[in-house]
Amino acid sequence: MKKFAVLVMMMVVLILPGGVSALDARSGGEVVISSPVYDDLLASGGSITLNAPVDSAILAGGTIEVNAPVRGDLIAAGGTIRLNSDVGGKIVLAGGSVLVNGSVGTNAIATGGEVTLLPGATVTRDALISGGTVKNEGNVEGTLTVDANRFQDEGRAGTTNVHINQNSGALPAIVVTLSLLFAAGMCILGLVLLKTMPARFFSVTREVRKSPVLKTVIGFIGLLIGIVALAILAITVVGLPLAILAGMVLLIAVLLSTLFVAYTLGEVISTRTAPGSAAWQRYLIGFVILYILFYIPFIGPVILVIAVSLGFGAFLYALHDQWSPIIGSPETE
Template sequence: MLGKWRTRLVSAIAAAGVVSGAAWAIEMRTEDEVNITGTYDQMVFAAGDTVTLNATATDDVFGAGDDVRATGGSYDHLFMAGGDLSLQDATPHDLFAAGGELDMVSGHVLDDFAAAGGRIKLSRDLRIDGDALIAGGNIDIRSPIGGALRAAGGTIYLNSAVTGDVYLNGRDIQLGPDAHIMGSLTHRGRNVTIDPSAQVDGQTTALEPPPEPDWAPLKKVARFLGWTFMFGMFLAAIVVAWAFPRLMNDSAQIIRDRPLSMLGLGVLIAFLTPAVASVLLFTVFGAPIALILFAALLLLWPIALIAAAYTLGMFGRNRMKPGEPPPSSGARVLWCGLAMLILIVLGMIPVVGQIVWWAAFLFGLAAVVVQAGAALSKQQTAPA
C-alpha cells in the first residue's frame, strides 16, 4: 500500500498542472472563510484563512489554510495543508496532511494515511485500514491501524493495535499498555520504554541509536571567537580613541547634553535604515544605494559602541576626579578602554547584557551619525 502513495502524489501534481486547461473540471474556492458542502464529482480546491470541509466527493479534495477542518463527509483522496488541521467524523479513502498541529479526532480512513507536522495526535475514534506514514516533532498514536506503521519524530507514543509491521525512529519512544503489534517491531531511539502490558507478536529488533553530537569542538571554537571578539573590541576602542579624539569628544558631549534625543534618533536610524535598504535592494537604480547603506551600518556599529564606551569612560573619570583639569590623550584612551571592558563584562549577563549593548549601540550610533553629518556640512561650506 505504501507504494501507491508516490503514484497518487504524482497524479495530484499532474492534475494541478492542467488546471488552466481544464478549469471547468475543478471546483475552486478562495476566500477568508471557505465552506465546502454538497456533492461533487470533480476535483475540489479550497484555500483561505479558515477552511471547513463537509462534502461528498468522488474525486480529490484539497484544503489549504491557517485552520483546515474536515468535519464530516466522504472523499476519494483528501489533502490538507496549513497551520491547524483537524479531522472529525470524515471518511476519506486516502488522507495526506501536513501542518503545524494535526488533531485527528475521529473518522475512518479506508486506505492509507500520511502526515507530517510539529504535533500529531491520532485519537482512539479514528480508524486507519491501510498503512500509516508519520513524521513530526511530537507524535501520539492511539488509533488502530490496519496496515504497517512507520513513524519518525522527536517523541513517539504508540498505544493502539497495529496489524502490520512497525518501525519507529525517534529520540523518546514509548509503547503504552494498549499497544498490540501483530507484526514485527523495529525501533531506533535513545530512550525506549515498553509497557509490560504491551504485546508484540513478531520479532522485536532494537537498532543502535545515532551517536550523541559532540559539541566540545564547537564550544572551543565559540569560546575562542568570543575572546577574540572581546580583545578586538578592547583594542579597537583604544585605537579609535587615540586616532579620532575630536569625534569621540564631540560624540560624548552630544550624548551627555541630549541623551533622550540621541536614543530616539538611534532607534530611528537602526531600524529605518535596514527597512529602506531592503526596499531599495529590489529596484534597479536603488540596489547600489541599498548596498552602501548596509555597508555603512555594518561599519558604524563598532564605532558606535566605542563612542558609547568613551562617553561612559569620561563620565566615570569626571565622577571619580571632579574639578581636575581635562585628562590627557593617554588618560582618555585608558578610560575608554576600561569602559569598553565594563561593557564587555555586562554583555555576558543574559538578557541584561543584550539590553546594555543595544542601548550603548543606539546612543553611539546617533551621536556618530550626527557628528559625521556636521563634519560633511562644514567641508561643503568651506570652499564657499
C-alpha cells in the first residue's frame, strides 16, 4: 500500500484537498447542497447545485453550479460548470462549457469546449487553460497559459503564454462531450463489475497494490508486445481474423484497466478520508479524481499512460495467478 501511495502521489498531489479529515458523499438525479458542509464533499448526479459553504468539493454531473464559497479546493467535471463564488484553494475543472466568475485562492486548471473567465474572476497565482474557445475577461495575477483554437483576451494577466491551434473550433467541443459521455459509461460499467463480479474485480485490484512500479513497466511492455503481435498477425490472410479477435480482447483489457486503478486510488484516499466507506464509494472517489486528472492539459496524457499500463499489468498478473474461475464476495480490506 505504501509503495502504491508513492506512485499515485504524482497523480493527486496537485488536486487532493489539503487537510482532508472527513468525507460527505451524496448522489442522485438532482443534488442540491442547501446547508453548510463542514468537511469534504463528494457529489455526483444529473445536476449539482452548491448553495452553501463547504470545506472542499469533488463534483461530477451533467450541470454543476457553485453559488457558495469553497474553503479549500474545487474539482469538478460535467457538461456545464459555472463557478459563481470564491474558492480558497485551487480549481480543476473539465467540461463542455466552463465559466468562472469568482476568486481563486491559488491556481486554476480548466479544460473544455468553451472556457471563460468572466469579469468577476480573479486567479491569485497561475492559470492553465485549454479548449476550443477560451475567453479571458478576468484577472490572472500570475501566468496565464492558454492552448486553444480561438482565444479572446479582454482581461488582465501578469504574463500570457498562448498557443493557437489551427483545427476547427467545433471539434474540441464535440470531443469533450463524447469523452464525458464515455467517462460516464465507464463509471457505470465499473459499478456493474463491482456488483456482479466482485471477486474477479478485487483479484486485479490486489495486484495493483503489489509492486505498482513493476506492474506499470510490465503493463507498458505488454501493451507494446501485444500491438506488435497484432500487427504481425494482421498482415497474413490466415492471421487477420485472429488479429481482429485478439485486438478486441486487448482493447477490452485496456478499457477495464483504468477501472482497477480508479478503485485502488479511491481506496488509498479513503484510508485518510473515510475508512469505513463502502466499496462503491471508494470506486467513485477514485474514478472521479482519476478521470479529471486525464483532462488536465499536458500532464493528463502522461497520467493516462501510467494508469493504463498499471491496470493492464495488474490484469496480466491476475490472469496468470488465477486462471481458474474465481468465486467469492467482496473482501473487507
